[in-house]
Amino acid sequence: MHHLLLLFLFLFHLATPSSAAIDTFIFGGCSQPKYTPGSPYETTVNSLLTSLINSAAFANYNNFTLPVATYDTVYGLFQCRGDLSNDQCSRCVARAVTQLGTLCYASCGGALQLDGCFVKYDNATFVGVEDKTVVTKKCGPSVGLTSDALTRRDAVLAYLQTSDGTYKTFRTSAYGDFQGVAQCTGDLSPTECQDCLSGAIQRLKTDCGPSPWAEMYLAKCYASYSQSGSHSRPNNNGNKVSFVWFVGIIFVS
Numbered sequence: 001m002h003h004l005l006l007l008f009l010f011l012f013h014l015a016t017p018s019s020a021a022i023d024t025f026i027f028g029g030c031s032q033p034k035y036t037p038g039s040p041y042e043t044t045v046n047s048l049l050t051s052l053i054n055s056a057a058f059a060n061y062n063n064f065t066l067p068v069a070t071y072d073t074v075y076g077l078f079q080c081r082g083d084l085s086n087d088q089c090s091r092c093v094a095r096a097v098t099q100l101g102t103l104c105y106a107s108c109g110g111a112l113q114l115d116g117c118f119v120k121y122d123n124a125t126f127v128g129v130e131d132k133t134v135v136t137k138k139c140g141p142s143v144g145l146t147s148d149a150l151t152r153r154d155a156v157l158a159y160l161q162t163s164d165g166t167y168k169t170f171r172t173s174a175y176g177d178f179q180g181v182a183q184c185t186g187d188l189s190p191t192e193c194q195d196c197l198s199g200a201i202q203r204l205k206t207d208c209g210p211s212p213w214a215e216m217y218l219a220k221c222y223a224s225y226s227q228s229g230s231h232s233r234p235n236n237n238g239n240k241v242s243f244v245w246f247v248g249i250i251f252v253s
């Protein structure tokens, strides 16, 4: 019986980093100006988004600049979470582009973040520009953490913020029962990435307080942490996870 329980706990763990988690919608936003459907602008945006999807099969980050006839320019970039395979990255970017097409129909610019990837396009220059605007944040319950737990949380965040001299846009850390993840878009310089992450991590502490989990998304970077078992954001994985638990409980009892 105990073996069955362990088997189901193992399945539970397999279920969490699935493609459903990668595809979890985090935020999306569109620029006010609209283009005329059927115009050269639309053709250019479509080429740009296609280039992003194709490029995501080979790299975790890339940017493109395409001219719209002679009168305008469209810029775009994608950034996949650093631990995704090329296959996962291209599927994530394709999905984000599809959602962007619906959400930002005929918008001159748009941005969309799924759990596994970020896609943005616009006719205003934004590639290579640091931007620490808070786009969205999700704070866990302010149940308070014991001072020991708070120490472990702060250790995880301190490690995420530590630059060991090598430029990494993707960082993970773990201490005791806490895990942390941080990611910059690849267009930032090492200094800008460091500054962006410091800003996100500072805000995780000040805006969310002593919470068992929190996520802070700035325009060009994000940082998040969670305590094991604190059940982070409700995502579209929820049904599968409770199904596994349900089956596990039946077999054990």
Ligand SMILES: *[C@@H]1O[C@H](CO)[C@@H](O)[C@H](O)[C@H]1NC(C)=O
Residues within 6 Å of the ligand: 033, 034, 035, 072, 073, 108, 123, 124, 125
């Ligand atoms: C972007 O396009 C909109 C609509 O065509 C236009 O109003 C705006 O000036 C353009 N911005 C830039 C930076 O070209």
Ligand SMILES: *[C@@H]1O[C@H](CO)[C@@H](O)[C@H](O)[C@H]1NC(C)=O
Residues within 6 Å of the ligand: 062, 063, 064, 127, 128, 186, 187, 188
């Ligand atoms: C954008 O892409 C070009 C061509 O791949 C590359 O040379 C450039 O460094 C990139 N710029 C940024 C800011 O990432």
